[in-house]
Amino acid sequence: MLKLDQVDTYYGNSHILQRLSFEVPEGKCVALLGRNGAGKTTTIHSIAGLTPPRQGSITYKGQPISGLPPYKIARRGIGLVPQGRRIFPSLSIRENLTVPAKDSRSTESSRQKWTLDEVYKLFPILKEREHNMGTQLSGGQQQMLAIGRALMTNPEFILMDEPSEGLAPVIIEQVGDIIKKLKETGLSILLVEQNFYLACGAADEVLVMNKGHIVWKGTPQELLANEEIQHQYLGV
Amino acid sequence: MSVTTLTMHLLNGLAYGMLLFMIAAGLSIIFGLMNVVNLAHGTFYLAGVYIAYYFIGRQFGFWLSMLLSIIVVAILGVLMEKLLLERVYGKELEQVLLTFGLSFIFADVVKWIWGTSPLTLPVPSGLDVSADLGFMIFPAYRIFVILVGCMLAVLLWYMENKTRVGAMIRAGVDDRDMLSALGINIKVVFTCIFAFGAGLAGLSGVLGGPIMGMYVGIDSEILISSLVIVVIGGLGTWKGAFIGAIMVGVVDTLGRVLFPSFTMAMIFAIMIVVLLIKPNGLFGRGAHA
Numbered sequence: 006m007l008k009l010d011q012v013d014t015y016y017g018n019s020h021i022l023q024r025l026s027f028e029v030p031e032g033k034c035v036a037l038l039g040r041n042g043a044g045k046t047t048t049i050h051s052i053a054g055l056t057p058p059r060q061g062s063i064t065y066k067g068q069p070i071s072g073l074p075p076y077k078i079a080r081r082g083i084g085l086v087p088q089g090r091r092i093f094p095s096l097s098i099r100e101n102l103t104v105p106a107k108d109s110r111s112t113e114s115s116r117q118k119w120t121l122d123e124v125y126k127l128f129p130i131l132k133e134r135e136h137n138m139g140t141q142l143s144g145g146q147q148q149m150l151a152i153g154r155a156l157m158t159n160p161e162f163i164l165m166d167e168p169s170e171g172l173a174p175v176i177i178e179q180v181g182d183i184i185k186k187l188k189e190t191g192l193s194i195l196l197v198e199q200n201f202y203l204a205c206g207a208a209d210e211v212l213v214m215n216k217g218h219i220v221w222k223g224t225p226q227e228l229l230a231n232e233e234i235q236h237q238y239l240g241v
Numbered sequence: 242m243s244v245t246t247l248t249m250h251l252l253n254g255l256a257y258g259m260l261l262f263m264i265a266a267g268l269s270i271i272f273g274l275m276n277v278v279n280l281a282h283g284t285f286y287l288a289g290v291y292i293a294y295y296f297i298g299r300q301f302g303f304w305l306s307m308l309l310s311i312i313v314v315a316i317l318g319v320l321m322e323k324l325l326l327e328r329v330y331g332k333e334l335e336q337v338l339l340t341f342g343l344s345f346i347f348a349d350v351v352k353w354i355w356g357t358s359p360l361t362l363p364v365p366s367g368l369d370v371s372a373d374l375g376f377m378i379f380p381a382y383r384i385f386v387i388l389v390g391c392m393l394a395v396l397l398w399y400m401e402n403k404t405r406v407g408a409m410i411r412a413g414v415d416d417r418d419m420l421s422a423l424g425i426n427i428k429v430v431f432t433c434i435f436a437f438g439a440g441l442a443g444l445s446g447v448l449g450g451p452i453m454g455m456y457v458g459i460d461s462e463i464l465i466s467s468l469v470i471v472v473i474g475g476l477g478t479w480k481g482a483f484i485g486a487i488m489v490g491v492v493d494t495l496g497r498v499l500f501p502s503f504t505m506a507m508i509f510a511i512m513i514v515v516l517l518i519k520p521n522g523l524f525g526r527g528a529h530a
């Protein structure tokens with residue numbers, strides 16, 4: 006569904022993503038693990054068009070998307086749940102959910118159509134507090150708002166950047182459940198994480214990244230059994 | 242000074258403040274949303290009043306001329322944004338040079354077409370009377386300007402806070418990249434806002450014509466006051482522009498009567514005091530990308 010082929014991304018002169026290649030199959034959740042500064046967010050931003058790659062290709066459903074502006078990539082069906090959640094502080098919870106552009110490819114039928122009501126059904130707390138400002142929510146609730154906001158674009162593919170960051174263990178478990186639920190609706194997911202266990206619980210496949218490229222790839226079970234990789238690249 | 246005279250100056254200040262508000266509102270939103278300091282924003286005021294002058298001279302009447310002028314100025318804004326500004330987003334120095342340069346070019350064009358002697362717009366008929374407020378007599382046109390300003394403030398407040406477009410603009414001021422990652426074509430939003438701000442400044446020019454007259458140089462006077470207002474009120478908010486404009490309008494008008502040589506110094510003093518107490522301005526939302 007999503008394919009990166011020899012992608013190079015730079016910040017000015019610093020070469021961050023180095024010939025990065027991987028694939029996310031349709032309907033699967035692929036986790037991307039790696040230490041701080043490994044280039045995970047840069048990978049997500051390269052896909053979303055926020056830091057366009059200088060070389061290499063990114064294709065989505067067989068069509069090249071690298072070079073497109075972020076809003077066009079979003080309208081192709083790629084939703085972003087960014088690192089740090091980036092809730093709009095001047096918007097109420099409801100407005101945070103209603104601002105995203107509506108899906109323009111409404112002819113495709115099989116996917117679940119996300120509406121405000123559907124998102125409220127998934128996250129009842131957001132409805133209870135819909136007139137509060139987004140930033141008045143707790144960290145976990147803000148994460149749900151960030152996920153709900155991405156769903157409102159009716160994506161077929163979701164980029165999630167460290168959804169467990171800064172959350173208490175019970176809440177992280179909830180996040181894991183939500184990810185599984187979303188996968189059941191048919192969404193494909195690229196999950197960036199530092200939380201090894203969340204990633205292994207939710208993903209079908211795990212990629213380990215270091216210094217801008219993939220250094221290991223396998224199933225969660227294989228990673229759980231491979232202490233060397235855990236030690237060397239993840240600091241577990 | 243008698244109470245009546247003071248009230249008269251206050252009302253005059255209020256009318257002037259409303260004209261400033263219409264300029265500062267656009268300037269503030271453009272600044273907050275697009276991170277562009279448009280030093281050519283005073284030019285839209287200038288264009289507004291001279292274009293209206295042109296149409297009034299062709300017997301279009303005040304109101305139709307006002308409408309046409311706003312439309313022309315908004316189109317001018319679109320052209321400027323699409324053809325020039327779009328190339329220098331994110332480059333502050335280039336923006337300053339470009340917009341400052343444009344304001345000189347437009348000023349020269351105006352001089353070339355209309356000359357350098359001050360002109361004035363006629364007060365539209367029907368409003369060229371004095372209104373009896375009970376305790377004093379005051380030009381009806383200025384009261385009209387104050388009313389228009391207040392109505393616009395309510396309208397803009399409503400748009401900003403109660404509509405999806407308003408929410409989109411607030412979100413853009415908060416975090417532009419995030420907004421575009423949600424499928425919003427931020428460039429179109431930029432162009433619309435720029436055109437809207439330009440049209441609003443054009444309206445201010447037309448409404449100001451009968452009060453302030455028109456001459457090359459008024460654009461920079463108005464721009465400086467508006468920049469002060471934006472700093473006082475805070476970036477990216479109509480409310481800040483409204484309160485700031487009333488403050489500057491009233492202080493400026495009273496100052497010219499009471500201590501003419503210190504007026505500008507007083508306005509800057511207010512700005513400094515506000516900044517010391519609230520570094521983001523009265524209604525500013527703080528840091529943004």
Ligand SMILES: Nc1ncnc2c1ncn2[C@@H]1O[C@H](COP(=O)(O)OP(=O)(O)OP(=O)(O)O)[C@@H](O)[C@H]1O
Nearest residue numbers: 016021039040041042043044045046047048088199
């Ligand atoms: N805007 C930027 N300008 C310059 N360098 C940057 C910028 N953003 C990130 N970097 C650098 O790029 C590298 C990769 O950063 P990235 O944010 O992709 O890491 P990450 O894997 O997401 O880390 P974390 O787990 O801390 O979020 C780091 O060395 C970082 O210092």
Ligand SMILES: [Mg+2]
Nearest residue numbers: 045046047088
């Ligand atoms: Mg990151």
